[in-house]
Structures are given as C-alpha cells and as structure tokens.
Amino acid sequence: MGTKGTAGSGTGTGISRRSVLIGGAVTAVGTAALARDPLKRAWWRLPGVEKPRTPGAVDYARAEWAAASEANWRRADRPDDYGIDRVVIHVTQGSFSSAVRAFQDPGHRAAAHYVVRKDGHVTQMIRELDVAFHAGNRSYNERSVGIEHEGFVERPQDFTAAMYGASARLTAAICGRYGIPVDREHIIGHVEVPGADHTDPGRGWDWDRYLKLVRRAATAPASEKA
Numbered sequence: 001m002g003t004k005g006t007a008g009s010g011t012g013t014g015i016s017r018r019s020v021l022i023g024g025a026v027t028a029v030g031t032a033a034l035a036r037d038p039l040k041r042a043w044w045r046l047p048g049v050e051k052p053r054t055p056g057a058v059d060y061a062r063a064e065w066a067a068a069s070e071a072n073w074r075r076a077d078r079p080d081d082y083g084i085d086r087v088v089i090h091v092t093q094g095s096f097s098s099a100v101r102a103f104q105d106p107g108h109r110a111a112a113h114y115v116v117r118k119d120g121h122v123t124q125m126i127r128e129l130d131v132a133f134h135a136g137n138r139s140y141n142e143r144s145v146g147i148e149h150e151g152f153v154e155r156p157q158d159f160t161a162a163m164y165g166a167s168a169r170l171t172a173a174i175c176g177r178y179g180i181p182v183d184r185e186h187i188i189g190h191v192e193v194p195g196a197d198h199t200d201p202g203r204g205w206d207w208d209r210y211l212k213l214v215r216r217a218a219t220a221p222a223s224e225k226a
C-alpha cells in the first residue's frame with residue numbers, strides 16, 4: 001500500500017498543498033519548505049530511478065549487517081519494480097552460524113533477507129530492495145521478505161521467547177513499511193508458498209502467539225519500535 005503510483009500522487013500532493021498554502025496566510029519560506037519536502041523524499045520513486053544505497057546499511061535498525069553471497073539473491077528496486085505484500089517465515093534446520101555461512105556460500109543458491117538467532121539477535125543479509133532466493137517460487141520471492149529462524153522444525157523448544165519477540169518486532173516493522181496487513185494471509189510459512197517442497201516452520205511454530213506479538217509490536221508506541 002502506498003507504494004504504487006506514489007510518484008504521481010507525490011507530485012500531485014506537492015502541487016495541491018502549495019496552492020492551498022498560497023491561498024492561505026502562510027509565509028513564503030514555510031510554503032517553499034513544505035512543498036519541497038515531499039518531492040525530495042519521493043524522487044527515487046520515479047520508475048527507472050534506482051534508490052541510493054549505502055554499503056552495510058540495514059532496513060531494520062536493530063539488525064546487524066552480514067552480506068549474503070550475490071549468487072543467492074537478485075538486485076531489484078522494490079517496492080517499485082515488485083510490490084511487497086508477504087512475509088515468509090522459515091526455520092533453518094541448523095544453527096544460526098551455519099545458516100549465515102550457507103547464505104554467504106555462492107553454491108548454496110538460496111538465502112533469506114534476515115536470520116533471527118535464539119537469543120533474539122537479528123542479522124540482515126540481503127536488502128529488502130532486492131529479491132532473495134528463499135521461497136522456492138519466483139513470484140513469491142519477488143513479492144516477499146524472508147525471515148529465517150535458528151533451530152529445527154521438529155524441535156519447537158528451539159523457538160525461544162526472545163526469538164519470537166525479536167522476529168515479531170521485525171515483521172511488524174516490515175508490515176508497517178509496506179502496508180502489509182498483519183494476518184495469516186500475508187504472514188505465511190515457507191510450507192504455504194505454492195509449490196514449496198519445504199515444511200518449515202513446522203507444526204511447532206506457534207502462529208497464534210506469533211501473530212499476537214506482531215500485532216502488539218505493530219501498535220506499540222514509536223519509542224518502543226526499532
């Protein structure tokens with residue numbers, strides 16, 4: 001939401017706001033500043049204009065950056081070239097460090113945007129701008145952000161309170177960024193991706209608990225968000 005056609009509506013907003021302000025009793029300085037601001041923020045939303053990137057930058061303030069191998073993702077310009085309307089939940093079937101190593105291996109041919117450790121630490125390995133190869137389905141890769149969780153599908157005790165909480169805050173931030181509804185239609189397991197041959201996150205993943213935490217994080221005051 002709010003990601004499609006923003007170039008046009010952004011310009012329109014600027015113009016209409018300016019004319020409204022000129023009609024009102026606002027100083028020239030205030031008018032110029034207000035009119036310029038939305039344009040400055042929206043210039044990169046124009047089609048064909050790539051957003052500026054800073055090496056090592058993360059999309060989620062609480063995440064630490066560790067780059068995945070470029071073989072495991074595809075450069076894109078989301079949400080402008082592909083809208084983002086899904087978060088896909090994974091379980092690594094291994095340790096946090098083995099998942100990070102695998103995603104840095106060009107031969108692995110897969111990686112997710114984020115990996116969440118049992119203690120709640122979050123590592124970002126691929127920018128949300130880019131298409132990560134995590135869902136085993138091209139269009140779902142293009143429309144989603146993938147989050148891996150340390151542990152094993154058959155060991156629900158691996159899914160700690162710290163992990164649920166950290167992951168929920170991350171998912172809430174992603175949903176907020178792209179206007180994704182916080183529900184089970186839009187926050188899905190890898191197993192629910194059409195054509196997926198993976199079973200994660202498995203029966204041990206507590207969806208009710210997770211969605212409750214995501215909802216709580218999504219409505220938390222800004223000071224408690226990342």
Ligand SMILES: [Zn+2]
Pocket residue numbers: 089090091134190198200
């Ligand atoms: Zn998976």
